[in-house]
Amino acid sequence: MEERARHHLKWPEPERMEQIKSELETACRLPNCCGAIGATHIIMTLPAVESSDDWCDQESNYSMFLQGVVDHERRFLDIVTGWPGSMTMSRLLKFSGFFKLCEVGKRLNGPVKMSAERAEIREFIVGDCAYPLLPWLMTPYEGKGLSASMASFNAAHKAAVSLASRALSQLKGSWRILHKVMWRPDKHKLPSIILVCCLLHNIIIDCGDELHSDVALSDHHDPGYKEQKPARGFSWTNFEREHIKPFALL
Template sequence: MAPPKKSKKHKKEPRNLNKCKSVSGVPLGPKAVDSDWWDSFWQKNSTVSGSTVPSDDAEGFKYFFRVSKQTFEYICSLVREDLVSRPPSGLINIEGRLLSVEKQVAIALRRLASGESQVSVGAAFGVGQSTVSQVTWRFIEALEERARHHLKFPDSSRMEEIKSKLEASFGFPNCCGAIDATHIIMTLPTVQTSDDWCDPENNYSMLLQGVVDHEMRFLDIVTGWPGGMTVSRLLKCSGFFKLCDSGERLNGNIRTLSGGTRIREYIVGGVGYPLLSWLITPYESNGLSTSMSKFNAMHESARLLAVKAFSQLKGSWRILNKVMWRPDKRKLPSIILVCCLLHNIIIDTGDKLHPDVALSGHHDLGYREHCCKQVDHTGKTVRDDIAKALTT
């Protein structure tokens, strides 16, 4: 929730209206706000030795903040009220000017996009480490509250569009999306370490599960769970599973195929997930028929939507791809959620990322996918029906 606005008690002002008010000795006149932050930042950081910063101003902006200037202004509009409603005490740059909302958002985006230390980000903007920390967390709290409409499960009309696009691209009838999970790696203090947080690759990590549509937009996420869990266990602990299992989600129109076969709504997932009536996994690789092999190939193409979405997410917001240094495990889920919101905002606004932003390798490089042996009889029937439909 956004912090409640506090009522302000106004003191009686002196008659001399030309006298400037100040906070901690910083003048608050119209020129005291750091409004020319981009020109200063670009001049200071665009010619760093050995860097690959684009020479074009607009592309350079995207390079540093992952969004176009137009999308940046939209993000500022979402959080502006929250960022200006709190006392600005301490939020000043080295020249003694108050940080504008735009500069605060830029600092937060750069911290999330680069994953660089607060000291490095602060040096790039001419502010201290504590300012970067304070500004970034204020931004995260505000966007988490104000941008939730960018991450919600589709209504029936929107879902019909998603199903149509997925079938046109991958051939799967009545498919609603793809699911995958990734590890956010952490370094934890000794007092906080436990076997739960230690994952199969001996890293301390937090899991993030996401369901995506044909545009790699996140439709549902769950995070905050220890990396020591399997993805199948994570699924069953999620609200998404409970809604699907109770028939409250993926309960839209049933598709009747040409041969009379009826196919319900479902999503596709990898071998780490159980085969369910609404979650279709590939056939085991041994002794496959021609139709099974064709199904697996088409299934893999569709499933890769989720894999690519996580590669895009971690590549764009590199704070998630670097080892998080002693994060507050109560706050980390908010950081992860905000990165997912920013990922969706880029898609929703029609913004385009440079193709080199996405990770070149797998989003969970070094992790082995553990096979889940759970097979639901109804899910097996649905999978066979889909495979048959794809080969006729």
Template structure:
């Protein structure tokens, strides 16, 4: 099943990327003339008692409302400044009649994405109307989608070697490149657009987001725009990532040798919703597993949880993705999802710590039953057996050295 044609176009756009940048080296943005530069203190004064969890400390309060530190916020403003300044500011004024600064526009958009609140509520917190919130948020999304892509791209070989080294050092899995998972973004469609294509197995209208993460829960690859009615294995096979792997153009780096001198190629890990492939390792199932199989499953589960936690964190931090989106434009929704993923990576790249008051759920798809794919590739099975024996041998050797 394929998504709407416009959604395909949105998916293809995700493959584009820009040159890399460094948040810490971003130039300080100049002050704009005729701007509402006191927006933060006005906002903080107005919303400091909006809930029991609002911190008293200014910097902590800023991170509470906008999910990032002031330094990272300035970097994000530097990314979109050119677009937000160059476009005619039609209607972008506050209640005092002054033009909205770039900083206030970014704050409005990020608060909308972070809180998931209605546009009227977000506008009320900033002293602007609903239409202004809508216009500002979409301008921000368009600019981030175009200019921040370098924060989400498949690693170059040198960077991938660093990722694989971390996975082996921390989790014991040699030549592991990441973990894969997928989640449903729930939405409410107008009656005229309701379709079984978008109705998933839990009777929700939803859109899928598939991600691959590294050891720091940074997104390395995402796929979105496809209906939530698909299975996760079907979503994988419709993705460009799958096609690249199957054609030998991705996960094609240097092989490693196991303790038995067998080849271990590059791979990612996923749960039982995915097929067992030479480059995708899923856990063993059933009773009476051998010691080596049990060791593999334990290591596998630890790494696989990284993808689960990353999606849980994404939805908790950018709450617009965890609440039911009311009548979204299905052609714009992939862009909203992408920008939230970009912001997720910027937080990691900037070494920002999440605010401690932010509650993370145990799972990103609460209420959904686990899926199970029965496809087993013989080469993938041989690869998994090689890995399990290698891990068992490594553990036995470590125990012997310890004695």
């Protein structure tokens, strides 16, 4: 599966990306948005001889992280796994190949759009407040007393971000090996298991198939986990946000 089905999980070519952006703009009112990012914990039980605080997350579970970027159909466009669940989501992003490619301009580097106010809108993805605000990653406004335009942006942003959480819920609901506690898995094989489940998830979408109605999906892919905040050095004020956001919501 890893070798023969990898074409089902790849970063879109420019023509395909334009279709994704068009669909997301229609559905979520976010021009030039290329997808949503999210992460989940794959819980496992380690033998006592292998137990390590590195793999112990904030809920005292031994777990491995899965980070995914999804499109409007909840198809995985990029995944990162193999990192310990003790990491924060912002730190996981920073150590990913996806982050490095975006930072050097090899991803999310497509055509720039112009807003009605003549502001440049570069390609970007959306993530919740666990992620840092970056020129190519938009997070929601935080705090009380938000203006009408801020609240409008947050509503559109929430609709787009929900695609990632729904994709991860569907992944765990479809392939139950990822939803329950894995009993003493080989940490070297677990990333392959996760990858294959993501490939199967995409194959279902690519074939136009649907999940059986009896498949139960959890309301949240990480029940019991508290909302994370970006690590120190990844915090932005709303004033700083205004100078980095690529557009004002139309």
